[in-house]
Amino acid sequence: MPDEVKTEYKWVGKRNPRPDGVDKVTGRAKYGADLYLPGMLTGKILRSPHAHARIKSIDTSAAAALSGVKAVVTSADFPDIPKSPGPHGPIIFDFRDFSWNMMAFDKVLYDGHAVAAVAATSESIARQALKLIKVDYEVLPHVIDPVAAMQPGAPILHEDQITEGADEKTAKPSNVYRIPRGEKGDVEKGFAEADIVLEREFTTKAVHQGYIEPHACVADASDDGVELFCTTQGHFVFRSACAKILDMDISRIRVTASEIGGGFGGKNNVYGEPVAIRLSQLARRPVKIVMSRDEVFRATGPTSGAHVRVKIGARNDGTITAAEGEVTYQAGAFKGASVGAAVNCMFSPYDLENAKVWGYDVCVNRPKVAAYRAPGVPMAAFGVESVINELADELGIDPVEMRLKNAAKEGTQNIMGLKYGPIGFIDILEAMKAHPHYSAPLGENQGRGIAAGYWLHAGGISCASVNVSDDGTVTLIEGNPDIGGSRASMAAMVAEELGIDYASVRPIIGDTSSVGFSHLTAGSRVTFATGMACVQAARNAIKVASDRAAKIWGVSEDEVVWEDGHARPAGANVGDHKPMSLAEIAAKAPMTGGPIAGHAEINATGQGPATGAHLVDVEVDRKSGYVTVLRYTVFQDVGRAISPDYVEGQLQGGAVQGIGWALNEEYIYGEDGCLQNPGFLDYRVPVASDVPMIDVCLIEVPNPNHPYGVRGVGETPIVPPQAAVVNAVGNALGIRFNDLPVSPPKILKAIKEAGG
Amino acid sequence: MRVLFMGEVRQYTGDDEALEIDAPNVMQLFKKLGERYPRLAPVLETGFAVAIDGELMEDALLQRIDDAKEIVLVPKMEGG
Numbered sequence: 004m005p006d007e008v009k010t011e012y013k014w015v016g017k018r019n020p021r022p023d024g025v026d027k028v029t030g031r032a033k034y035g036a037d038l039y040l041p042g043m044l045t046g047k048i049l050r051s052p053h054a055h056a057r058i059k060s061i062d063t064s065a066a067a068a069l070s071g072v073k074a075v076v077t078s079a080d081f082p083d084i085p086k087s088p089g090p091h092g093p094i095i096f097d098f099r100d101f102s103w104n105m106m107a108f109d110k111v112l113y114d115g116h117a118v119a120a121v122a123a124t125s126e127s128i129a130r131q132a133l134k135l136i137k138v139d140y141e142v143l144p145h146v147i148d149p150v151a152a153m154q155p156g157a158p159i160l161h162e163d164q165i166t167e168g169a170d171e172k173t174a175k176p177s178n179v180y181r182i183p184r185g186e187k188g189d190v191e192k193g194f195a196e197a198d199i200v201l202e203r204e205f206t207t208k209a210v211h212q213g214y215i216e217p218h219a220c221v222a223d224a225s226d227d228g229v230e231l232f233c234t235t236q237g238h239f240v241f242r243s244a245c246a247k248i249l250d251m252d253i254s255r256i257r258v259t260a261s262e263i264g265g266g267f268g269g270k271n272n273v274y275g276e277p278v279a280i281r282l283s284q285l286a287r288r289p290v291k292i293v294m295s296r297d298e299v300f301r302a303t304g305p306t307s308g309a310h311v312r313v314k315i316g317a318r319n320d321g322t323i324t325a326a327e328g329e330v331t332y333q334a335g336a337f338k339g340a341s342v343g344a345a346v347n348c349m350f351s352p353y354d355l356e357n358a359k360v361w362g363y364d365v366c367v368n369r370p371k372v373a374a375y376r377a378p379g380v381p382m383a384a385f386g387v388e389s390v391i392n393e394l395a396d397e398l399g400i401d402p403v404e405m406r407l408k409n410a411a412k413e414g415t416q417n418i419m420g421l422k423y424g425p426i427g428f429i430d431i432l433e434a435m436k437a438h439p440h441y442s443a444p445l446g447e448n449q450g451r452g453i454a455a456g457y458w459l460h461a462g463g464i465s466c467a468s469v470n471v472s473d474d475g476t477v478t479l480i481e482g483n484p485d486i487g488g489s490r491a492s493m494a495a496m497v498a499e500e501l502g503i504d505y506a507s508v509r510p511i512i513g514d515t516s517s518v519g520f521s522h523l524t525a526g527s528r529v530t531f532a533t534g535m536a537c538v539q540a541a542r543n544a545i546k547v548a549s550d551r552a553a554k555i556w557g558v559s560e561d562e563v564v565w566e567d568g569h570a571r572p573a574g575a576n577v578g579d580h581k582p583m584s585l586a587e588i589a590a591k592a593p594m595t596g597g598p599i600a601g602h603a604e605i606n607a608t609g610q611g612p613a614t615g616a617h618l619v620d621v622e623v624d625r626k627s628g629y630v631t632v633l634r635y636t637v638f639q640d641v642g643r644a645i646s647p648d649y650v651e652g653q654l655q656g657g658a659v660q661g662i663g664w665a666l667n668e669e670y671i672y673g674e675d676g677c678l679q680n681p682g683f684l685d686y687r688v689p690v691a692s693d694v695p696m697i698d699v700c701l702i703e704v705p706n707p708n709h710p711y712g713v714r715g716v717g718e719t720p721i722v723p724p725q726a727a728v729v730n731a732v733g734n735a736l737g738i739r740f741n742d743l744p745v746s747p748p749k750i751l752k753a754i755k756e757a758g759g
Numbered sequence: 760m761r762v763l764f765m766g767e768v769r770q771y772t773g774d775d776e777a778l779e780i781d782a783p784n785v786m787q788l789f790k791k792l793g794e795r796y797p798r799l800a801p802v803l804e805t806g807f808a809v810a811i812d813g814e815l816m817e818d819a820l821l822q823r824i825d826d827a828k829e830i831v832l833v834p835k836m837e838g839g
Contacts, residue, residue: 184767184770185765606819608817
């Protein structure tokens with residue numbers, strides 16, 4: 004599949020318009036809540052007011068008797084799925100956790116945990132019905148902080164959970180699900196060789212992905228099966244999850260992905276979708292469930308809050324001799340914090356001889372965490388990059404030079420055992436050092452910060468179909484919801500392959516019955532993996548078209564080549580045949596053997612490392628503690644930017660989300676274990692007026708394993724901002740911060756403690 | 760070929776840091792590793808990808824590895 008990567012193309016690498024652009028900016032695009040069906044009911048979910056409680060009984064009789072209520076469900080209406088970590092087709096989950104998270108069985112495990120649901124003829128009747136449901140709770144002690152949850156005597160969430168990977172085997176139940184580890188070389192020897200060793204501890208808070216569109220779905224069940232329309236990062240994965248949770252055949256469910264108003268990992272998992280299906284099955288009418296913002300915050304997954312300890316030793320010349328990291332992450336109510344990714348990635352921008360990392364995946368009485376761009380890595384990188392900046396200061400070395408001294412390069416083997424192919428991290432650092440931003444003067448109360456980041460983007464399963472119409476235009480069907488402009492990138496690659504106009508390719512996101520399984524739009528995998536499927540499908544269509552031309556000309560198939568959108572004789576000895584365009588071949592297709600099409604079903608491999616570094620200037624108001632971000636520049640190795648506009652958008656978006664994470668965002672819990680700020684008024688995300696234009700410097704070191712050199716770009720840009728911004732704030736004030744967010748009250752307190 | 764055990768997989772292989780083993784494809788490699796390390800067997804297919812001479816391959820049980828020099832088991836990662 005990989006070709007020699009060219010440098011100039013007609014459509015790839017160009018700023019082509021988004022096929023979905025006008026609809027999205029004019030309000031025509033249909034999001035999860037925008038579907039209305041005849042006879043449709045409104046579904047509403049009753050949620051726990053307690054952080055941890057046993058459900059003694061639920062009485063739904065009054066709700067069911069209310070006029071206009073057509074169905075009521077509790078956990079009794081769902082199969083009791085056995086604990087099931089293991090393979091389930093192409094996705095790997097413990098579906099018992101999914102089921103118990105969707106609807107509490109014997110215990111509620113967090114404020115907002117679903118306990119019952121109704122479907123009614125209007126929203127007001129549905130709300131009245133929820134009030135009529137009587138739940139008798141036995142309130143239990145709760146635990147919110149992961150370190151507290153690891154202590155002896157802490158309330159235990161799951162009596163059947165035994166820690167995996169512990170040094171000492173135990174049969175005792177624990178809130179710690181597992182302890183992943185990574186090790187390379189001999190860290191003790193490395194620390195002994197160091198001239199300086201710094202060890203610091205850091206904390207970060209749980210933060211939300213901040214997608215604007217709430218979770219929403221419409222389920223329509225009939226005797227023949229289920230139609231589900233929903234906002235999702237992967238409708239095939241949702242189909243599998245719903246089938247498993249509801250004990251249905253997968254093929255009986257068809258899922259159509261709506262347009263998606265942001266996900267960032269938060270829409271990888273089902274919440275209300277199986278509930279809507281069950282309600283629809285019982286009511287025999289379509290049911291729509293749309294979460295409120297309050298529900299999104301209380302009951303869907305943020306990323307983990309974290310405790311991170313980092314120890315790094317270095318020689319006087321800046322060479323790192325050893326690095327050690329320990330991370331403790333909130334998993335929420337069910338196992339599965341992204342600790343493994345932190346272990347694998349936190350030191351991976353660097354070529355280290357000796358490194359050791361371990362982490363704790365800890366259940367606490369919060370909503371189950373979900374992925375959030377480069378899941379698990381920003382928190383750990385905040386610690387690593389902060390310590391590297393402090394080491395550079397202590398050693399009197401420029402922080403970029405310090406990183407250049409230790410930068411990963413081709414052939415570097417990271418802690419997870421992956422040996423890098425071409426990698427642009429050194430190019431990134433050199434570009435930063437040479438950029439005017441790096442040497443621009445700073446004023447009073449202003450500071451500059453830098454940090455780097457790494458992510459190994461995903462590959463995986465993707466399918467695509469290229470169908471050529473009889474006028475030569477093309478419908479491209481693929482199976483990944485378009486979050487960041489992927490339709491444009493897929494269309495550009497297919498147009499490039501076929502040699503036709505970009506506008507002649509119409510990319511469609513197929514439902515689960517119209518194209519083969521395609522994994523999530525996640526892990527920065529779509530342009531890489533689904534892009535490879537689209538390219539392969541286009542090449543298969545070209546083969547069909549070329550063979551058809553051969554038949555028309557009466558020559559053998561290997562005597563025809565495809566160049567510049569035309570079938571041409573492979574050489575002068577083939578005969579004098581006028582080249583045929585795709586449109587000309589397609590026009591004769593019905594009479595020469597049938598339609599021209601190409602399909603591909605692939606498991607994409609060969610993903611490459613994606614590295615980046617951020618440079619930021621801030622100004623701190625010493626009276627209010629307010630931080631103004633003055634200037635921000637992102638440098639990232641993007642392999643090949645198929646659609647530079649949308650690659651830049653990914654990098655800018657990641658930076659802005661990271662700025663919010665660094666300065667303002669945090670889930671705040673009361674002593675009762677209930678979330679106190681479940682809304683955008685009290686949970687402060689950056690808005691356009693909070694940030695400057697984010698400048699972007701695209702470094703293109705092509706990935707040799709992709710036909711156009713693609714690396715995933717969506718995850719890496721959220722890894723460096725936290726450390727870069729906090730580093731800048733620290734440099735402005737001469738104070739180091741180790742606890743996120745660096746919000747105005749925290750800054751004022753630090754200034755006061757420093758005697759300012 | 761040499762199979763390296765780095766990081767998370769080491770909790771299943773005890774003190775073993777590497778193993779010389781021959782297998783025609785990833786499926787056969789996993790079978791042999793599972794026989795040698797029984798606790799590793801149930802998580803191999805679901806939990807690990809392989810880096811074959813440095814190149815990452817996920818869910819690639821039929822990938823030929825006759826000519827590989829070095830295989831590293833790499834934990835699978837989720838993305839956002």
